[in-house]
Amino acid sequence: MAETYARKQPHESRPWLVIHDPSGDFRDSAFRAIDLDVCLGGWPEGIIFWHRGSGEVRVWRCGKYRRLVPKRNQ
Numbered sequence: 001m002a003e004t005y006a007r008k009q010p011h012e013s014r015p016w017l018v019i020h021d022p023s024g025d026f027r028d029s030a031f032r033a034i035d036l037d038v039c040l041g042g043w044p045e046g047i048i049f050w051h052r053g054s055g056e057v058r059v060w061r062c063g064k065y066r067r068l069v070p071k072r073n074q
Contacts, residue, residue, distance in 0.1 A: 015030070016031040016051055017031075017050050018049055019048050020048040045062075
């Protein structure tokens with residue numbers, strides 16, 4: 001009996017995309033949410049992450065994130 005499995009697309013398992021990286025080390029890389037939260041050494045100053053599903057943007061400044069969440073239409 002053949003079973004089919006729904007495969008996750010790469011962007012579903014790693015929805016955070018680097019859209020700006022001043023250092024150039026992570027440009028066009030994709031990450032999981034846990035990757036963003038457990039980076040021990042921190043991120044390059046000014047790196048910007050964008051969530052493909054929600055549109056949320058996170059900017060790394062002074063050792064922490066500044067979160068920008070898009071407004072929803074009412």
